[in-house]
Amino acid sequence: MPDLGEGLTEAEIVRWHVAVGDRVEADQVVVEVETAKAVVDVPCPHAGVVQQLHGEPGDVVAVGAPLTTIATDAHEQYRSEERAGSGHVLVGYGTGAATSRRRRRARPVHTTTRTNGSTAPRVISPIVRRLARQHGIDLSHVDGSGPGGVILRRDVDALRAAAAGSSSPLGAADTGGGAAADGEVRIPLRGLRGAVADKLTRSRREIPDASTWVDVDATGLLEARALLKQRNDVSLLSLIARFCVAGLRRFPELNSTVDSERGEIVQFGHINLGFAAQTPRGLLVPVVRDAHRMSTAELSEAIAATTEQARADELEPRQLTGGTFTLNNYGVFGVDGSTPIINHPEAAILGVGRIIDRPWAHEGQLVLRKVTQLSLTFDHRVCDGATAGGFLRYVADCVENPITALADL
Secondary structure, eight states, X not given: OOOOSTTOOEEEEEEESXXXXXEEOTTOEEEEEEOSSOEEEEEOSSOEEEEEEOOOTTOEEETTSOOEEEEOOHXXXXXXXXXXXXXXXXXXXXXXXXXXXXXXXXXXXSOOBOTTSOXXXXXXOHHHHHHHHHTXXXXXXXXXXXXXXXXXXXXXHHHHHHHHTSSSOTTBOOOSOOOOTTSOOOOOOOHHHHHHHHHHHHHHHHOOEEEEEEEEEOHHXXXXXXXXXXXXXXXXXXXXXHHHHHHHHHOGGGSEEEETTTTEEEEOSSOOEEEOEEETTEEEOOEETTGGGOOHHHHHHHHHHHHHHHHTTOOOGGXXXXXXXXXXXXXXXXXXOOOOOOOTTOSEEEEEOOOEEEEEEETTEEEEEEEEEEEEEEETTTOOHHHHHHHHHHHHHHHHSHHHHHHHO
16 A cells, blocks of 8 residues: 555455456556545556555555555566666556546546456445445445436435335345344444544644624625626635635734744645535635635635535545635534634634525614624634634625725725
8 A cells, every 4th residue: 555645544445346367557546545635546667467456345454455456577577677777666556648548538437447347336425335345235236316426425325225124125235134223333433534523623622713703794795706607706705715814914923833843833835725615525624725825716716626626536645635724614514603613733624504595684673684693713822812803793794895805805
């Protein structure tokens, strides 16, 4: 297993692209693995014949542990390394040319063919595969409800619900018995879920956080977005992101981190904006780098493109690290407010609730307005409440008067 960077120490095998006895070329992708941050294609550094695969789908392999055994003579190994152009290639990365080829390749089709010629189930998400394994569901007998027949999590959940009412689970493999419908389910806390658990636990353990919030009249924000959509497809999230970037310029204390070992607060000169995105793998926080250099339209385009990559499971590990501030739009889940947990090692996170009609005092009258709630959780070591409140109030004022705010940015 190669060192995939970003401090990762293990990865879970998702699927093999080769079988024992297959001949492989140098830098040919042989296995797909899932780390805590992304699904990664791993190439073989040498040409030869596959003698052994060290693990099955679902197995967790530590960095440095063997993945494949390849039979090759010295002459063939020399030729493969010569073709690679870089001598001893780091396993899992290959050469620059090969990496470029992999990045340009199209996403794999949903239907794959196994070594024995049978058709594999149409499933993309590792979470769906894992859930099916845990409940003994044979995906080869499942018709997916997603585009092109892709098997989605709701398909597996439907089978689980059907199985709860019968003695023979629908579409389940014969496992010789299983847990009762009301029995407990144990889900390994590893991979993405494990990484999230570690980060959130560390955040709560190390950061003395505090939260503050404010209700905001977002009627003007919706009107501004409607006007801007006539020229550019600017989202509400990107407008709020633009206000956050401007606010961090005015209150740089919140665009920082604490170096506990040296006893220092490090204020960043750049703004790498993270934003929460719901994906088939769970909740991820992709990062838009150098957001402070972007116009509103550029920021909107970057957020949209990165969100699409996240949902298609095409993000590289580096796109999930390096954030300096996070924006979380939990209003899409139909909730009004929250006290979000800081994305360690950042110093603050802003949450946005749903926009709903509420009675509001406007120009001396009580009327219905579009109202949302903004909530800021911040590291109390980097600033006091006055700074946090100043930032939150600035963003709130921008939401209430977006045209004026955008004219000044």
